[in-house]
Amino acid sequence: MxxxxxxxxxxxxxxxxxxxxxxxxxxxxxxxxxxxxxxxxxxxxxxxxxxxxxxxxxxxxxxxxxxxLGGADPDTLMRVLARLPGLQTPAEPLLTGAGLVSRVPNAGRIAFEDSLGTSIRAPHEGRLYPSPSLPVYFPVRFYAPDTAEGLPQGFDAGSLPGWNLALESARENHQPYLLPPSSLDAQNGALHMVASLPDRDDIVLVRLSRRRLLDLTSPSGPTDGLRLVVWQQGRNPAPFLDTLPQAPLPTARPLLSAKRVFGGLPVMVTVFSLGDTLPVSANLPATxxxxxxxxxxxxxxxxxxxxxxxxxxxxxxxxxxxxxxxxxxxxxxxxxxxxxxxxxxxxxxxxxxxLQASSDAILLIDHDGRITHANPAAARLIGQSAVSVEGLPIGVLLSELYRTDGRAGFRTLAMRHAGYPFEAHLVRNDNSRLPVEVTLSQVILPNDRFYVAVCRDISVRKEQEAALIRLKNSLAEQVEVQRRQLSALLEASPLAMAYVVNRDFKQVNRAFLEMFRLAEDQTNNLSTRILYDSDTHWERAGRLFFDHVNDGRVIHSEQRLVTGDGTPIWCRMYGKVVNPSMPGLGSVWVYQDISAQRAAEEALRDAKNLAEETSRAKTEFLANMSHELRTPMHAVLGFAEMGATRVEEASREKLGQYFERIHTSGRRLMGLLNDLLDLAKMEAGRMEYHFEALDVAGLLAEACEEMASLAERSGLRFEVTVPEGLSGQWDSQRIRQVVVNLLSNAIRFSPPQGVIELTARRLPALPDERIEISVTDHGPGIPPAELESIFDKFIQSSSTKTGAGGTGLGLAICREIVTAHQGQIHADNAPHGGARFAFTLPVHPVSHR
Structure with missing residues (x-):
């Protein structure tokens, strides 16, 4: 390399x-x-x-x-709650309102609304309306300050979502609760907390400022670079606590997210970092x-x-x-x-x-019965400094709480008096005893237990009570004098008189007892209801004049009353209140029996009505009869005149028709005259009957044959139903007259081409053997109100008056004939439509057996 x-x-x-x-x-x-x-x-x-x-x-x-404040009376509660918002010194206080909410069952709603002077209301579409019927309500009894942001008096707090359950839980568990945020809280920027008063149905409610609450939870002020957001779990996704409520919710991952339960309200708390959230290393130079x-x-x-x-x-x-x-x-x-x-x-x-601001004397007492604190009002009431009474046994100041057997003795006394006000005597510095009203409440904390005694000076009230007792005794003496005077007046009067208070008899005289046939023990302290035949009548009479009698005027009225044995009598009543300015003193009543006068007036009225009805019926009868007589008479005269003028030129057939018309009209005229003659004989009691054995089938056949020609003109036919062997001892001519009359009516009212049913049957076993004969048509029927009156003389059905004709005598004659045979006749409407006339006759009439 x-x-x-x-x-x-x-x-x-x-x-x-x-x-x-x-x-x-x-x-x-x-x-x-x-x-x-x-x-x-x-x-x-x-x-x-x-x-x-x-x-x-x-x-x-x-x-x-x-x-x-569990044992305080409502006035003390309201005064203390009204001062709470004003005790805070910051320009923007945390506590912005306080109130009192009551739990009211549906049965007590009316009484609560009367005591409050307003109805229980619930919000609907931004306005308050009377709350619908619910098992339980939580109306606001008091709220301070009384501004537009506060809850109005009578507002049903339980109607807001989730508040009903929280209020019930606070009352049952005796723990403070944070109420779920509502639309009202969102508008006012507030939160509400509640806590129940011990042994009462009232609940304390306070309102907190959301903004102030969030400012107090920021150690370095609202600009600490963090955004705190709180949601209610399982509810509206919108947060109810937000340090930047106007800004959109962050989409980045929060620094901290935690679930908590504050006062029974499950919430989700998140904290976001404001500004650039990218790591610093991401901003290094690109080189x-x-x-x-x-x-x-x-x-x-x-x-x-x-x-x-x-x-x-x-x-x-x-x-x-x-x-x-x-x-x-x-x-x-x-x-x-x-x-x-x-x-x-x-x-x-x-x-x-x-404690310092309360106008009521408040003493804090430890579990051993010694005073641990006294507010200035208590010190002024006792006449000593607050420091001088601290450490003293409460029994030194209130003998009713003096314990004689150690610690257990005070606890027993406290349990006996706790929860409701009681009267006691407070020993003052000058050894005088001041009457006070004491409310003792037990306060239980996790590491402590003590009692709160609220004392109120009731010396003025005691003086007023004594004055009221003296006034009461004086009024009682005056009432006794007046009672004796009234008693003497009642007993001396020959008229029936009674002294009534609140519609109860307090005293009656002898004339009253004799008039209404009552014993003295049947009236004293009993309601005036005993003089009326029904509750409705009694209540109506009360509305009629008992409200007016308190005006001081003399009221008179005529009433139909009942005596002690149930006999109805008519009375003229006069009443006047003893003292219009004091209705509780009652009123005096005078009763006058006018039964005989009313009976005479009623008889005259009935006679007048009967005469008018008879006159009207006879007038209608004469009008109908003149018409019925005139019609066949015109036919007789008309066809006779035609025959006389045309005798030379008319054929024998035409003349036969004229004579037939004359004969028919004459027979009709004769029938009308016979009806009049029969009616006259019946009214005079000179109608003769010839009873003989008759075959019912033959009798009905003869009647149908007699009416056959009249039925054929309208295309009607008869359906006859008669069992074999049916017979009776009757007058054949008169019974046939009844059947013919009924068939004539049926023909007159039946529609053309119809059917008329004629039926005879033997009735089931009765005291005497009877046969029923009925005639049923398919016409318009009979109005129900006229089923009985059509059998009266000169009376016609309203259906007849519409054009069917008749004199109003036929059915009256039928009833007379049937009655003479010891039978009955009646009319009703058939189920399928039309009228049904039926009469029953004994097979062997009594007078002819």
Whole structure:
């Protein structure tokens, strides 16, 4: 191998040196990339730890607030919650609102809306409407501040997506919860947390500013080069916490991604790096790459020499990375501890501020029954400084909580009184005893347990109660005097009188008891309902005059009442309230029996109606009869005149037709006269009947034969159904008259080419053996309201008045004949259409057996 010249060695040395420098620059940039990435990751972890610490701190503060106010009355709760947003000094506070939410079952909705003065409402398409019927509602009872961003009173918080479950969980588990973000929160830039009040259906609700929350979780301000984004798992893909909400979501891989559960709400937290995310080594000058590649070719032979150096460098890098990881973990733990300590300090400061600002006296008591803290209001109420009462047993100030048997004794007293207000006497500095209302609540924390006693001065209320008792006694004396006066007036009156309060009898006189046939024990303190025949009548009477009697006027009315034995009577009633300004004192009523007067008026009214109806019926009868008589008479006279004028020129056949028409009209006229004569005989009781054994089949055949010519004119035919051997003891002429009358009606009302059914049958076994004969047509039928009245004298069916003709006597005569045979006749409508007339006759009438 020939030796290389010095110039060649110089070139090779220069190339080797350039490659080594390029390699060293690339390694330096790679180390810078790793260090920058580690710093960004550490900053992201710190940001996540700060967010967790801040949210947990707020959840703990809300839980402590709810436990502290668990026994407070609604007015105290509202005052404390209204002051919470104003206790924060920053220009942009974290807590921006607070309220009270109640759990209301559907059965109590009306009572809650009445107490609140507004309805329970739910959002729909951007507006509030009355909430539909639901098993449970969570309406807002109170919310402060009362601005457009706050929740309105009566707003059903349970109607927002996911809020109903969170509110129920907070109430059942007694833990603070973070409510799922809603469209309202997105508009207002807010988050809501809730915590239930112990042993109550009320829930404390606070509103946090999202922007302020994110600013407080950034150790170096909002421009720390990181973007924190929080999503709710399984819900809307849009984030509800974002440090850059207006910017589009990054598409690069995040520095940190973690799943967390904050106050029962599962979330996904991600932290992105802002700016250029490419490694620094990717920005090296383009000339280094070919130089590096060439150096690698030159150094390929020396790879074995530097292998041991690489392994040594890798081991050193691993040890350095482990040291950095340990350092980052220690720094994160220290930051988390610092944040927790700061959150605890802020929570304690906030609690102290609440105690200091409360207008009610608040005492904190440890589990042994000793006072650990008293707010300024308590110190003023006791008359001592707050420091002087700390450490004293609570029984020294409140004898109702004095323990006599050690620690267990105080716990027993606390459990007995906790959860609801009770009255006690507070021993003040001057040994005076001040009446107070105490609400004792137990607060349970992970490492502590204590009691909160809220005391309210009720001395003014006690004085008012005493004054009310004196006034009540005075009013009772006045009422007793008036009662005696009223009692004397009632007993002395000969009229039936009663003293009524809230529609209950308080006192009645003897005349009242005699008029309504009641005993004294049947009226005292009983409802006036006993005088009415139904609840509807009683309620209608109340609406009629009981509202007006309170106006101070004398009310009079006529009512149909009932006596104690159920007898109806008509009464004229007069009533007047004792004192219009005090309706509770009742009213006095006077009752006058007007049954005889009403009966006479009713009889006169019925007689007048009957006379008018009879006159109307006779008028219609005369009009119909004149028409019925005039028609055949015109035919007789007309055809007689035609025969007389044409006797010389008319043929015998034509004259025979004239005589036939005269004979037919005369027979019709005779039938009408016979009906009138029969009716007159029946009304006079002079109708004679000749009973004899009759064959029913022959009787019906004769009737059909008699009406055959009339039926043929309309193309009608008879269908007769009669069993063999059917017979009875009847007047043949009169029963045939009934059948002919019914067939005549059927022919008159049947459509042309129709069928008239004539049926006879023996009825099932009855006290006496009977036969039923029926005539059924296929005409328009009979109006249901006229099925009975068509058998009255002079009465025609409305169907007859439309053009079928008739006098209104036929069916009346039929009923008289059937009744004379101890039978019944009735009419109804056939199922297939048309009318059906049927009459039943005993086979052997009683008077003719």
């Amino acid at each position: 020939p030796a290389l010249r010095p110039r060649t060695w110089l070139v090779l040395w220069f190339m080797f040196t350039a490659g080594a420098l390029g390699l060293q620059a690339m390694l330096a940039h790679r180390d810078a990339d790793r260090q920058a990435l580690a710093q960004r990751t550490q900053a992201a972890q710190t940001r996540l730890a700060l967010l967790e610490s801040r949210l947990y701190s707020q959840l703990n503060a809300v839980g402590f607030l709810a436990n502290s 280094l790459l070919p130089t590096f590649l060439f150096a690698l070719l030159v150094l390929g032979g020396g790879w074995l020499l530097v292998g041991w150096q690489r392994r040594l460098s890798a081991e050193v890098a691993r040890q350095e990375q482990a040291l950095r990881d340990s350092t980052e973990q220690l720094q994160a733990q220290r930051a988390e501890h610092s944040l927790s300590q700061r959150a605890l300090t802020e929570s304690e400061a906030r609690q102290r501020a609440i």
